[in-house]
Amino acid sequence: MTQAKPQGRGLARxxxxxxxxxxxxxxxxxxxxxxxDILKRSKGSRSTLYEQFGSKAGLLRAMVEEVTSTxxxxxxxxxxxxxxxEAGLIELGRRFVYSALAPxxxxxxxxxxxxxxxxxxxxxxxxxxxxxxxxxxxxERFRAALSVRENVGSPEEIAQIYLGAVLxxxxxxxxxxxVPHWSDEQIDSxxxxxxGIFLDGVGRPPSRVETISDRPDSPKxxxxxxxxxx
Amino acid sequence: MTQAKPQGRGLARxxxxxxxxxxxxxxxxxxxxxxxDILKRSKGSRSTLYEQFGSKAGLLRAMVEEVTSTxxxxxxxxxxxxxxxEAGLIELGRRFVYSALAPxxxxxxxxxxxxxxxxxxxxxxxxxxxxxxxxxxxxERFRAALSVRENVGSPEEIAQIYLGAVLxxxxxxxxxxxVPHWSDEQIDSxxxxxxGIFLDGVGRPPSRVETISDRPDSPKxxxxxxxxxx
DNA sequence: TATGCAGTGTACCGTACCGTACAGTTTAGT
DNA sequence: ACTAAACTGTACGGTACGGTACACTGCATA
Numbered sequence: 467m468t469q470a471k472p473q474g475r476g477l478a479r480x481x482x483x484x485x486x487x488x489x490x491x492x493x494x495x496x497x498x499x500x501x502x503d504i505l506k507r508s509k510g511s512r513s514t515l516y517e518q519f520g521s522k523a524g525l526l527r528a529m530v531e532e533v534t535s536t537x538x539x540x541x542x543x544x545x546x547x548x549x550x551x552e553a554g555l556i557e558l559g560r561r562f563v564y565s566a567l568a569p570x571x572x573x574x575x576x577x578x579x580x581x582x583x584x585x586x587x588x589x590x591x592x593x594x595x596x597x598x599x600x601x602x603x604x605x606e607r608f609r610a611a612l613s614v615r616e617n618v619g620s621p622e623e624i625a626q627i628y629l630g631a632v633l634x635x636x637x638x639x640x641x642x643x644x645v646p647h648w649s650d651e652q653i654d655s656x657x658x659x660x661x662g663i664f665l666d667g668v669g670r671p672p673s674r675v676e677t678i679s680d681r682p683d684s685p686k687x688x689x690x691x692x693x694x695x696x
Numbered sequence: 697m698t699q700a701k702p703q704g705r706g707l708a709r710x711x712x713x714x715x716x717x718x719x720x721x722x723x724x725x726x727x728x729x730x731x732x733d734i735l736k737r738s739k740g741s742r743s744t745l746y747e748q749f750g751s752k753a754g755l756l757r758a759m760v761e762e763v764t765s766t767x768x769x770x771x772x773x774x775x776x777x778x779x780x781x782e783a784g785l786i787e788l789g790r791r792f793v794y795s796a797l798a799p800x801x802x803x804x805x806x807x808x809x810x811x812x813x814x815x816x817x818x819x820x821x822x823x824x825x826x827x828x829x830x831x832x833x834x835x836e837r838f839r840a841a842l843s844v845r846e847n848v849g850s851p852e853e854i855a856q857i858y859l860g861a862v863l864x865x866x867x868x869x870x871x872x873x874x875v876p877h878w879s880d881e882q883i884d885s886x887x888x889x890x891x892g893i894f895l896d897g898v899g900r901p902p903s904r905v906e907t908i909s910d911r912p913d914s915p916k917x918x919x920x921x922x923x924x925x926x
Numbered sequence: 927t928a929t930g931c932a933g934t935g936t937a938c939c940g941t942a943c944c945g946t947a948c949a950g951t952t953t954a955g956t
Numbered sequence: 957a958c959t960a961a962a963c964t965g966t967a968c969g970g971t972a973c974g975g976t977a978c979a980c981t982g983c984a985t986a
Contacts, residue, residue: 495810497727497810500974501973501974504970511935512934512935512974512976513934513935513977513978521974523974523976542780564770566746575809577804577871580727580806582872584872594774597865618892618893619889622891623886626864626865627861627893630860630861631860631893632860635831635856635859642808642812643812643813656849656853659849660857663848664893665897667893668848668854706962731943741966742945742964742966744962751944752945767980880949
């Protein structure tokens with residue numbers, strides 16, 4: 467991302483300013499970063515900045531698009547693992563969570579949440595490039611893999627629930643700054659558990675249609691879920 | 697919330713200012729709302745505001761605490777429906793989603809995300825009062841209801857996954873302003889589906905231990921989930 | 927070397943806003 | 957009715973920032 471002179475001095479200055487903006491927005495947020503801060507770090511001049519981006523919002527827009535495009539790239543290639551075996555769901559979930567929790571993603575998310583009303587289209591760009599695309603790809607596969615059963619909802623809804631389960635509250639905690647950083651082990655473990663529940667469920671109270679012996683693959687662990695009705 | 701003269705003029709003015717601040721922060725965000733705006737709406741004076749709250753951040757803090765305390769109140773009473781039958785999980789999920797998507801909650805969340813670094817403790821207050829408390833209550837019940845099975849994680853983790861699944865991406869979409877408002881039917885349907893998956897799962901590929909005939913409660917709908925390995 | 931353009935550095939303008947000060951006005955208690 | 961305190965309204969200071977203007981510099985080409 468930080469490389470010199472793609473072509474001509476102009477683009478080099480543009481990139482330097484984008485880099486400085488990205489770093490500073492990530493460190494201090496958008497509002498608290500002044501153009502002077504950015505110029506101090508990028509060694510550029512005010513005139514050049516306005517020539518390249520037109521306004522502070524223009525700079526934000528360019529920076530968000532750059533970060534968004536690169537951070538979700540992991541999810542773009544279908545050449546990954548198999549998608550709907552358990553291992554595939556785990557690997558996909560891992561990639562999604564890593565992308566969603568990357569510091570750049572979190573910073574961009576913070577900025578969009580705060581400034582979204584001023585530059586509305588960037589929120590759409592962010593969400594469409596990331597979660598929405600993934601949801602669609604997942605839903606497509608789900609549609610092919612699952613014949614619909616009543617009360618189970620559309621493939622899109624199932625995909626949304628899968629992503630929600632896999633992400634849990636990791637994202638909220640990160641965005642609110644309640645956690646310094648999640649370790650790889652924590653993420654892996656969380657995703658693994660979520661996928662397990664997504665596939666098998668935690669088990670239904672025995673007072674319903676099924677009996678324990680109806681589920682020979684996991685008999686003991688759902689023993690008294692139903693006795694808790696309070 | 698908007699009532700006159702709890703006791704003395706002071707508290708009345710304080711409440712009027714809090715109300716105006718809540719409304720305006722909700723409409724325009726924190727940064728874009730000036731004290732002049734608030735004073736214009738609350739009919740109060742600048743001096744009184746500083747006497748009551750000390751600073752703009754103090755006003756924010758008071759407003760966030762008020763909203764947070766009231767909006768999660770729905771979740772506070774255990775006298776609700778049974779907690780772990782399917783109906784109970786659905787009802788609890790509904791309440792959680794409604795609280796999380798309430799306009800006041802969304803607005804407060806936006807503000808905290810944007811200004812959290814300036815007033816760090818309010819983010820903690822928000823999360824602890826809402827999701828964290830609920831997670832703990834859920835986990836406690838889960839611990840009692842489920843005997844642990846290997847690879848399934850702690851009750852806390854299961855609770856987090858439950859909340860994540862139930863919320864799906866509704867919250868993100870709302871926060872990013874991509875949706876005007878969710879209808880009650882949409883929320884109800886989403887929660888119902890999520891709880892279904894949480895309890896039963898979507899079904900595991902037949903290439904694993906179980907066979908189709910092992911799950912007589914939902915035989916047809918999981919036919920070729922495994923054939924999709926990419 | 928001469929020329930022109932791209933980029934630089936800085937000074938400046940207008941504006942918006944937080945926070946304070948202060949004189950005037952309303953309310954409540956005696 | 958008198959007085960003290962609470963509240964109002966406004967004006968002002970200080971500051972920070974976005975955006976513009978403009979003179980200056982360095983590099984590349986003819």
